[in-house]
Amino acid sequence: MRTEDSQSFTEFVSAEQAGLLRLAILLAGDRGHAEDLVQIALMKSYRHWARISRSGTPSAYVRRVLVTSHTSWRRRLSTTEQVMETLPERAGPLGIPDAEDEELRRALRALPPRMRTALVLRFYEDLSEQRTADLMGCSASTVNTQTTRGLTRLRDALSARDRVREEQ
Amino acid sequence: MEETELRNRLDALAERTAPPAREAADLTTSVVARHHAQRRRQWAVAAAVVAVLVLVPAVRALTAHEPTPAAPPSEQVDVFGGPTRGSLADDTALIDAIQRLPWIRAGDPPDDGPSMTDLHVVWADDVETERWALVAGIVAPAPPAVPADDAPLAVAWFVGPRGATADQLAMQHLIRDVDRHLPTALTGYRTGGGVFHSTTVVVAAPEDRIEVSLRPEIAASGTVTRQFEDVPPREGVAVVFDTHAAIGDPTLHYRVLRNGAYVTLRPDSEVDSVPPLDRDPTAEVPVERLRDAPSGHPGDSAAPTIIADLLAGTGLPPDQLVATVLWAGDLPSVISETARATVMAVRLPSGAIYVDGVLGLDGGAGPFAVHCGSELRAATPVERLVVVLHCSSVPPSDPPDAGERLIVLGPPEATTARLLDAQGQVLGSNPMVDGVAVVPMPDNLATVEVLGAGGDTLDARAPMGVADLTGD
Numbered sequence: 228m229r230t231e232d233s234q235s236f237t238e239f240v241s242a243e244q245a246g247l248l249r250l251a252i253l254l255a256g257d258r259g260h261a262e263d264l265v266q267i268a269l270m271k272s273y274r275h276w277a278r279i280s281r282s283g284t285p286s287a288y289v290r291r292v293l294v295t296s297h298t299s300w301r302r303r304l305s306t307t308e309q310v311m312e313t314l315p316e317r318a319g320p321l322g323i324p325d326a327e328d329e330e331l332r333r334a335l336r337a338l339p340p341r342m343r344t345a346l347v348l349r350f351y352e353d354l355s356e357q358r359t360a361d362l363m364g365c366s367a368s369t370v371n372t373q374t375t376r377g378l379t380r381l382r383d384a385l386s387a388r389d390r391v392r393e394e395q
Numbered sequence: 396m397e398e399t400e401l402r403n404r405l406d407a408l409a410e411r412t413a414p415p416a417r418e419a420a421d422l423t424t425s426v427v428a429r430h431h432a433q434r435r436r437q438w439a440v441a442a443a444v445v446a447v448l449v450l451v452p453a454v455r456a457l458t459a460h461e462p463t464p465a466a467p468p469s470e471q472v473d474v475f476g477g478p479t480r481g482s483l484a485d486d487t488a489l490i491d492a493i494q495r496l497p498w499i500r501a502g503d504p505p506d507d508g509p510s511m512t513d514l515h516v517v518w519a520d521d522v523e524t525e526r527w528a529l530v531a532g533i534v535a536p537a538p539p540a541v542p543a544d545d546a547p548l549a550v551a552w553f554v555g556p557r558g559a560t561a562d563q564l565a566m567q568h569l570i571r572d573v574d575r576h577l578p579t580a581l582t583g584y585r586t587g588g589g590v591f592h593s594t595t596v597v598v599a600a601p602e603d604r605i606e607v608s609l610r611p612e613i614a615a616s617g618t619v620t621r622q623f624e625d626v627p628p629r630e631g632v633a634v635v636f637d638t639h640a641a642i643g644d645p646t647l648h649y650r651v652l653r654n655g656a657y658v659t660l661r662p663d664s665e666v667d668s669v670p671p672l673d674r675d676p677t678a679e680v681p682v683e684r685l686r687d688a689p690s691g692h693p694g695d696s697a698a699p700t701i702i703a704d705l706l707a708g709t710g711l712p713p714d715q716l717v718a719t720v721l722w723a724g725d726l727p728s729v730i731s732e733t734a735r736a737t738v739m740a741v742r743l744p745s746g747a748i749y750v751d752g753v754l755g756l757d758g759g760a761g762p763f764a765v766h767c768g769s770e771l772r773a774a775t776p777v778e779r780l781v782v783v784l785h786c787s788s789v790p791p792s793d794p795p796d797a798g799e800r801l802i803v804l805g806p807p808e809a810t811t812a813r814l815l816d817a818q819g820q821v822l823g824s825n826p827m828v829d830g831v832a833v834v835p836m837p838d839n840l841a842t843v844e845v846l847g848a849g850g851d852t853l854d855a856r857a858p859m860g861v862a863d864l865t866g867d
Binding site: 233236237238240241244245248249250251252253258261262266269270271273274295296327328329330331332333346347350351353365366368369378381 | 426503
């Protein structure tokens with residue numbers, strides 16, 4: 228990789244890392260996986276960085292890689308006998324969860340992965356149905372169906388708590 | 396919940412729970428190193444590490460066929476190329492039909508699968524009562540700006556009853572981007588006879604040697620290791636069966652030896668559609684109590700999740716565990732009137748102790764559990780354990796006093812819990828009654844010292860994190 232590409236990649240990491248981690252935590256559900264997912268997405272993008280960065284949309288590309296890596300995730304490729312210094316810090320589920328966050332996180336994790344991905348892309352990333360479909364490799368109608376079902380299930384899981392809070 | 400509220404809550408969840416960003420240069424260095432490691436040193440580096448491990452046999456788990464260090468392979472192996480493998484490979488009509496199967500899950504619209512090119516059945520066989528097949532192909536179109544020779548290879552696992560036609564096979568799992576040089580594996584489950592039966596299929600290169608560790612081993616010291624055993628593959632494919640009382644992430648890990656170098660991986664798994672057992676294995680674990688039980692609470696139903704998680708994470712049968720509730724009591728909560736906290740110690744077959752704390756709450760839609768922390772401890776009498784747990788059942792917008800609590804447990808002679816920050820400054824001292832103190836969580840807490848009546852330190856502990864049971 229040329230020096231200017233390397234610098235461009237580092238600048239991208241500096242500017243986008245926090246946003247990628249926020250997306251990853253919603254998709255993956257715990258910090259260890261989220262960190263690993265971001266590293267995987269960056270690593271895959273690094274291979275083609277010269278082209279990606281010149282295409283003018285590296286952020287969209289890396290997010291796409293992150294989403295497809297998540298949906299195809301081979302659970303935590305363990306390289307314990309390989310390159311230890313490149314392993315992300317392993318972390319389990321969030322250590323000290325706040326109850327409201329924990330409830331939403333639990334409700335999200337209880338959804339099938341594609342349903343969860345559709346909700347996160349539609350309502351966190353604010354992507355259109357078609358754009359979400361492009362990222363997920365399915366049709367827009369499926370995104371619509373998954374989103375509708377996912378919303379219903381989330382509402383069912385969360386509404387009881389909301390009622391309690393409203394009464395207080 | 397309106398869509399706007401969901402957006403706001405997702406924003407808040409992401410903001411509050413995302414891992415902290417690392418220094419860009421540091422992360423870049425890790426990414427680049429990982430890239431180079433994967434591309435150039437995937438096997439060579441592992442070979443070097445194996446060489447080190449051979450010099451330290453106590454560290455190694457494998458007992459037979461010690462590999463010797465080898466020169467890096469001159470060429471990478473394509474695991475998914477070559478002729479179709481498996482006993483069904485010669486059934487060309489079946490293989491052709493499997494190759495044409497849409498990559499969709501049961502219930503999905505027929506046109507919902509990805510567009511595929513270069514499809515190839517890697518392996519197809521009857522496995523006990525089931526018929527399995529692994530198909531590889533290129534997802535079209537490839538992501539923009541990616542050279543054609545780098546287009547991601549996808550694989551799909553299909554499973555049906557033994558002797559099934561292609562139409563009777565259902566896609567169980569799809570991986571959109573596999574490394575062509577690494578093996579892949581899937582663990583599938585079925586329910587029967589009061590247990591979960593797992594079938595794990597590892598597809599490696601024909602010349603690879605496959606070793607499997609069914610589950611982690613937890614020593615009396617509380618350390619977690621793994622023993623790997625050779626599984627003779629047929630044409631680079633190994634099939635392993637096991638039974639489980641509870642399931643989560645597969646306890647089985649596998650590793651592949653190629654040219655004297657190991658790579659260790661975990662299988663993918665599909666658990667969402669597995670029917671539940673007709674028995675509750677957590678109820679088969681004897682549960683003792685160290686202190687009197689409080690009156691019943693809906694959140695008591697959270698306590699068995701400790702045992703369920705442990706059964707799933709260790710693969711141990713319930714009759715090998717003995718649980719002790721160290722303490723149970725109520726913490727304030729805004730979700731329900733109170734949250735029931737349960738701290739449990741589970742003795743493992745080696746004598747090691749798994750300690751876990753959980754909050755049980757009921758917001759009206761049924762009870763749910765929030766885990767406070769867990770740890771593995773060396774074998775010791777459970778009544779001597781010192782436990783420090785930070786439990787929270789309130790959102791951060793509420794005052795900490797509303798629900799964040801520090802739970803400190805100690806032996807009967809413990810009289811004081813002294814709270815210290817990272818500099819050793821005392822944040823507070825709290826009396827312990829019957830070896831128990833439950834206090835509001837202070838800021839900047841690093842350690843809790845548990846003192847006896849004479850001021851002697853019985854033990855000092857930081858709040859528990861999350862135990863790693865994987866053995867990696």
